[in-house]
Amino acid sequence: MLGKKPLTVLEKIRENLERLNEKMEVIIEIQKNGGQRAAPALPDASLDVMTLLSMPDHLRKTAMIICRLGRATAEEIAEQTNRARAVESAYLNQLVIMGYVKKERKGRKAYFYIDRENQS
């Protein structure tokens, strides 16, 4: 019979895979930029509506939802876009690299948010 322990272990593995996935995303992004870490469009790029308009479709969809929610996990975004959580996670991490979205970890969960107030 499966106790709680194997589940916890699986959770842990999933969590680690997710982190690994995020790191891969960063590496892929760096490679795309010729080995240079992608610099944000601006020192702290603002996710305003005109920026949203100029984004590629797949990123705009994610950015629109984070814009409306203010703060969310990849899972919450995926619920609204009907795309896979891993896909949203990848797009969100791209937005983080571009400087439009900020990310923080709380326990097991990664939260993505728009820092509207701290941008001068």
Added chain:
Amino acid sequence: MNKIIAVHSYKGGTGKTLLSVNLAATLAKKGKKVCVFDLDFRAPSLFAILKAENAGCWFNDYLNNTCEINQVLIDLSSRISGSGKFFAGLANPSTEAIRDMSSKDRKWEMRALGRLLSLKKSLLDEQGFDYLFFDTSPGLQYSSINAIVAADLVVVTTTGDRSDVDGTKRMLDELYSLFEKKTGLVLNKVLDSSATARKAEMSNKVKTNYHVPMLGLVPCFCEVLRAEGNYIFAQDKPDHPFTKILNEMAGKIENNQIS
């Protein structure tokens, strides 16, 4: 749910303010708690239409983060019959304020979008408002696109004028499709008197031409023009055909029947 409704158009003079005020008033008459906001900061007009005194703070001040939303709201419920509530938030009509609003940078616009989005929590969730209407500036203005992004439903008004038709089409195809917003088109000031009888046909035409559903068809009523913005038709002229059309549109918004 269609709780936050932006009313927008490509050209000016298509009837955005008239429609915003009257749709809001129609829903208030049905017992809803409604607020209409003037987001046309380049040419504010809601204060004149409603002949309302400023509440002490303008909607500009709320977006500038120098006051709270309740300092902006003006209670005009006494102008509407029934138990509903009708509020307004006005844009500052002074030249100084118009100049100030037209020189905002991207960062400000981004924060303004945040302030618009937070009305959902402060007014809908916490204060029990049923509907918020954003009466916007025509064309591709920052403030208007902010309103579109913050809205659940966008009502686009258009007339049969050549100068308006092509631009509206392009705006819907190239701008609205990017945001994937639920949109309803209102054909306003329709001159063809037989159009009302051919509503189904007109609705199909709208879908083919504009690729969005038709929310309503409003014939050109001389009485509406003659009123010179002095009436809230939904309240002051309950038996007028325009009021009946407003009721139909409000019903579609309430029951989410825009398709």
